[in-house]
Amino acid sequence: MTDPSLAKTPLHALHLELGGRMVPFAGYEMPVQFPSGIVAEHRHTRSAAGLFDVSHMGQLRLEGRGGPAQALERLVPGEIQALKPARMRYTVLTNDAGGILDDLMVTNFGDHLFAVVNAACKAQDIAHMKHALEPTIRVTPLPDRALLALQGPQAAAVLARLVPDVATMPFMSAAAHRIDGSPCLVSRSGYTGEDGFEISVPNEDAERLARKLLAEPEVKPIGLGARDTLRLEAGLCLYGHDIDRDTTPVEADITFAIGKRRRSEGGFLGARTILKQLRDGTERKRVGIRPEGKAPAREGTEIRDASGAVIGRVTSGGFGPSVDGPIAMGYVATAQAQPGTPVMLLVRGTPRAAQVAPMPFAPHRYYRG
């Protein structure tokens, strides 16, 4: 039976009906895979359209007199004040030391900002933002909304049957749309490297919308297992693994989360450290790693140089179905961070050859108009 201590998303019953194998994740019971299996679900997403339930993530609304952008900039290094209406961007919540508290997407909806944060960090993020921003800026969690992601080369064709306008939405833009009578927020964004959409839908309409999308011939349900292999191939970080409080966005090589103006002006938690690292470099850097052969190298695997000295650690690793081989990301000493640098991975006590590799492992195919 369902673990009563775990929360359920509005699609829980649907997942069971579809044969989802349920596992605990961030306090929720979520499907890690459906009967097809992780590899088939991954490949389906890259060739057609996959539907993901990501309702466990936190959706938030920020608003207040004069607008929340300037205030939010105290907590993130991203360019939020100049973020245009209907546009969104990826950034991070930082701490005093320049470490990362969470990564998030921020959307400008004109009279408010809409943010999506990780499920595991939801409570801390809300508390952190409320503490820093209220009462001038109101931070409102939206637990009455579910979140679906439709990803893959056929996602636009599918969603356009329900909402014709989405076909030409620019990548990283968002709009409110009534889908089947339900007031939704649709963004052209995702966590797979493919074209696709994320749809915020009221809880009471979530199952109906999911069933409608699944009824389209191109669409299959996809679990968290394939969500992880897809994002790893896309070179995207997973909070708590590739980025955490002990990594700065500079070390993590996600400086696109730092706005150009912010690099000179600062004005966010951890700016001193981050600006210094932008100027002087860092001692370590997040890189892609390609093990030779077929054996995967998992999180925690020690990375050594040719002489046997420890130079880093794998933070995410596994099998990439689209590249049909093992892939990983991790941190290495900056001197060894050039793609092509040979390294050794200690897998079950045996050194295995690998190379620092460029990311993404599978090319991004975002919509460019």
Place this chain on the structure above:
Amino acid sequence: MAVKFTKDHEWVRVEGGSATVGITDYAQTQLGDVVYVELPEKGRKLEQGKEAAVVESVKAASEVYAPISGQVTEANAELGGEPGKVNSDPMGAGWFFKMTVADAKQLDAMMDEAQYQAFVAGLG
């Protein structure tokens, strides 16, 4: 020749003094897609219940234990290029390795098919 089973979901089939070892259909279903198998080299001595091989699924690595004691005579070379055989044919083409039988009495004490199926049914 009858197949015997372990509580860790390995099977062993003995024919003419040679034992073939693999994992069961239940095990491969639990694992999900197998992406890599690390097999013991020919000549390695195995002890019943101790680690003999490693099977990697997309999400994790799992140990495969020697169902009986003996010496490895052959590893399944096909699994290198086609680890998915463990999923598609776990009792046949997905075999892991062959070994000698050091002590046939170990087989007598193991579960047969009916007993293993009852055991799996009880796992819930």
